[in-house]
Amino acid sequence: MSDGSKTQSGEERLIERLFRPIARHPGALGLRDDAALLSPPPGHDLVLTVDAIVAGVHFFSEDPPDTVARKALRVNLSDLAAKGSEPLGALLTLSIPVSTDEKWLEAFARGLGADCEHFRCPLLGGDLTRTAGPLTISVTAIGAVPAGKMVQRKGAKAGDAIVVTGSIGDAALGLMLRREPKRAALDRLPGTAKAHLADRYLLPQPRIALARALSEHASAAIDVSDGLAGDLAKIASVSGVRARFEAKQIPFSPGVRGAIGAEPGLLETALTGGDDYEIAATVSENHLKPLQAAAAEAGIDVTTIGRIEAGEGIEAIGLDGRPLTLRQASFSHF
Amino acid sequence: MSDGSKTQSGEERLIERLFRPIARHPGALGLRDDAALLSPPPGHDLVLTVDAIVAGVHFFSEDPPDTVARKALRVNLSDLAAKGSEPLGALLTLSIPVSTDEKWLEAFARGLGADCEHFRCPLLGGDLTRTAGPLTISVTAIGAVPAGKMVQRKGAKAGDAIVVTGSIGDAALGLMLRREPKRAALDRLPGTAKAHLADRYLLPQPRIALARALSEHASAAIDVSDGLAGDLAKIASVSGVRARFEAKQIPFSPGVRGAIGAEPGLLETALTGGDDYEIAATVSENHLKPLQAAAAEAGIDVTTIGRIEAGEGIEAIGLDGRPLTLRQASFSHF
Numbered sequence: 001m002s003d004g005s006k007t008q009s010g011e012e013r014l015i016e017r018l019f020r021p022i023a024r025h026p027g028a029l030g031l032r033d034d035a036a037l038l039s040p041p042p043g044h045d046l047v048l049t050v051d052a053i054v055a056g057v058h059f060f061s062e063d064p065p066d067t068v069a070r071k072a073l074r075v076n077l078s079d080l081a082a083k084g085s086e087p088l089g090a091l092l093t094l095s096i097p098v099s100t101d102e103k104w105l106e107a108f109a110r111g112l113g114a115d116c117e118h119f120r121c122p123l124l125g126g127d128l129t130r131t132a133g134p135l136t137i138s139v140t141a142i143g144a145v146p147a148g149k150m151v152q153r154k155g156a157k158a159g160d161a162i163v164v165t166g167s168i169g170d171a172a173l174g175l176m177l178r179r180e181p182k183r184a185a186l187d188r189l190p191g192t193a194k195a196h197l198a199d200r201y202l203l204p205q206p207r208i209a210l211a212r213a214l215s216e217h218a219s220a221a222i223d224v225s226d227g228l229a230g231d232l233a234k235i236a237s238v239s240g241v242r243a244r245f246e247a248k249q250i251p252f253s254p255g256v257r258g259a260i261g262a263e264p265g266l267l268e269t270a271l272t273g274g275d276d277y278e279i280a281a282t283v284s285e286n287h288l289k290p291l292q293a294a295a296a297e298a299g300i301d302v303t304t305i306g307r308i309e310a311g312e313g314i315e316a317i318g319l320d321g322r323p324l325t326l327r328q329a330s331f332s333h334f
Numbered sequence: 335m336s337d338g339s340k341t342q343s344g345e346e347r348l349i350e351r352l353f354r355p356i357a358r359h360p361g362a363l364g365l366r367d368d369a370a371l372l373s374p375p376p377g378h379d380l381v382l383t384v385d386a387i388v389a390g391v392h393f394f395s396e397d398p399p400d401t402v403a404r405k406a407l408r409v410n411l412s413d414l415a416a417k418g419s420e421p422l423g424a425l426l427t428l429s430i431p432v433s434t435d436e437k438w439l440e441a442f443a444r445g446l447g448a449d450c451e452h453f454r455c456p457l458l459g460g461d462l463t464r465t466a467g468p469l470t471i472s473v474t475a476i477g478a479v480p481a482g483k484m485v486q487r488k489g490a491k492a493g494d495a496i497v498v499t500g501s502i503g504d505a506a507l508g509l510m511l512r513r514e515p516k517r518a519a520l521d522r523l524p525g526t527a528k529a530h531l532a533d534r535y536l537l538p539q540p541r542i543a544l545a546r547a548l549s550e551h552a553s554a555a556i557d558v559s560d561g562l563a564g565d566l567a568k569i570a571s572v573s574g575v576r577a578r579f580e581a582k583q584i585p586f587s588p589g590v591r592g593a594i595g596a597e598p599g600l601l602e603t604a605l606t607g608g609d610d611y612e613i614a615a616t617v618s619e620n621h622l623k624p625l626q627a628a629a630a631e632a633g634i635d636v637t638t639i640g641r642i643e644a645g646e647g648i649e650a651i652g653l654d655g656r657p658l659t660l661r662q663a664s665f666s667h668f
Contacts, residue, residue, distance in 0.1 A: 004510055030572075040380055044373065048370040049459065050426075050460060051427075058463070083367075083368060085371045095388060125382060130388070132388075132468055133465055134467050136465060152363060192532055
């Protein structure tokens with residue numbers, strides 16, 4: 001048995017063919033070891049996050065494999081960005097049903113590799129397993145932030161402005177568009193608006209370019225993954241404050257604005273649906289301008305939508321200027 | 335909606351009730367944030383590993399939930415140990431079928447908490463998701479090793495001794511005992527031997543206590559998770575050498591010895607079956623005694639089973655002194 005190739009399992013063959021080519025960072029050790037090696041940058045803390053996405057729960061089985069891979073990585077990069085950290089690398093766990101063919105996995109690996117490069121987040125290691133269930137992808141992302149500067153959910157103070165990046169509600173309506181394409185409020189939107197919503201559901205845009213500025217200027221932050229209202233409630237809860245925000249200040253894309261215009265109840269969907277992957281942060285008076293300047297330089301819109309007050313919970317003001325009652329502040333699969 | 339409790343999802347409730355009590359490390363931020371915070375020890379490299387276990391593939395659905403949790407953590411601690419590193423913390427992804435009741439999850443969390451404490455590997459964060467498939471547990475473990483001292487698979491040199499910790503083949507025969515309890519060679523074993531084999535399959539013993547000594551004395555190492563023969567072949571392959579080992583030198587427990595005595599073909603099962611979670615290392619002449627002394631102090635058996643030679647692949651010598659031909663060097667689910 002001196003022929004090394006005879007000892008190679010199907011798992012090793014897949015790793016060698018699909019994942020080794022996209023894991024070129026020296027710490028990945030060519031994916032030929034039990035573990036990866038990472039020399040943390042001196043003077044920094046590490047930020048660690050893990051999120052899994054499951055076929056049929058977090059994405060559609062028929063989604064393009066490269067976007068599935070990108071989404072799995074990006075939802076984690078979004079967490080790193082919200083904490084003010086920049087990526088050092090990622091680990092992948094892929095649980096593969098027998099029905100998943102190698103072509104699918106090839107495209108998946110290609111998409112992952114492209115994003116790892118784009119976001120400078122090298123693939124360092126992982127694990128492939130078989131499953132009798134749906135395809136499941138778990139990504140662990142490791143980031144670095146200057147020591148003591150991680151932005152937590154805790155830290156919001158009365159008087160702080162509440163800001164959000166990008167636009168809110170696109171992904172929730174993009175998901176609705178997948179499920180109910182004939183719903184009048186959506187069906188009547190222009191094609192470009194529909195495409196924008198669909199794309200925003202499919203492919204989050206992690207705000208890594210704003211991470212450093214957040215670590216310098218935000219008092220608290222969260223990535224908006226479970227709905228703006230619920231995610232602000234989380235900041236309010238751990239910070240011991242109240243978050244008050246106004247719907248009319250929230251940045252909505254033309255598609256979301258049009259859909260709400262046609263069906264006012266969709267405002268609630270936009271405020272409580274998941275998958276925005278924007279960042280909601282609280283910022284004290286004197287840090288607001290520097291944060292906005294950094295955001296402008298990074299080409300990211302940052303909009304003030306409300307203010308932190310003494311108290312607890314959230315207060316959402318509707319488009320009519322009256323307090324909104326939301327049935328459920330955030331989306332949950334449980 | 336000023337009542338914070340209304341905004342809590344089922345996932346948050348589970349995290350709060352089951353996992354927050356076992357995640358007391360300050361870097362876990364009470365599991366109330368998007369990510370964990372870790373200050374890496376200065377002068378150290380990080381070792382990162384992730385392994386998933388799937389119900390029906392890596393463990394039996396009817397296994398006690400606390401041992402399932404322990405196994406999920408321990409298979410990763412075993413990787414850290416083999417690389418010469420000591421644990422800093424772990425992240426958990428749990429994909430839960432609707433059929434898994436909260437009692438099961440309670441016992442799971444209890445087992446995990448006990449092991450996190452025992453191995454000083456704090457739970458730092460994680461993610462809970464629903465799945466239509468089998469229960470899947472993915473653990474990412476982060477370890478630290480003095481800078482430049484990670485033990486890789488690469489590094490074995492001609493003349494090095496090959497050593498293994500503990501005993502080999504117990505878990506493979508323990509698994510066989512679960513599947514074929516009436517197989518004559520196993521059925522005739524004394525009850526204590528059977529219990530030992532079953533336990534070794536259920537609950538690996540990661541050799542964390544030997545990690546530091548390995549980082550000082552081993553030229554290469556791997557944790558024996560896919561079968562001794564195949565795992566030595568991996569060291570041989572990346573190190574560009576041949577691994578020659580003799581079955582009669584391999585430490586077998588009384589159960590394995592008895593089973594092989596009754597059915598000689600089970601030698602191959604012991605050498606190529608998975609789940610030992612012992613460590614196979616290569617050690618140069620002058621490092622062998624110090625490693626053995628450290629192992630003795632840690633209460634871990636270390637046995638020399640062969641030698642690294644120029645060449646490639648592995649050469650296994652059978653109990654009769656003649657070269658063994660193994661059908662498959664290691665176990666793979668693919």
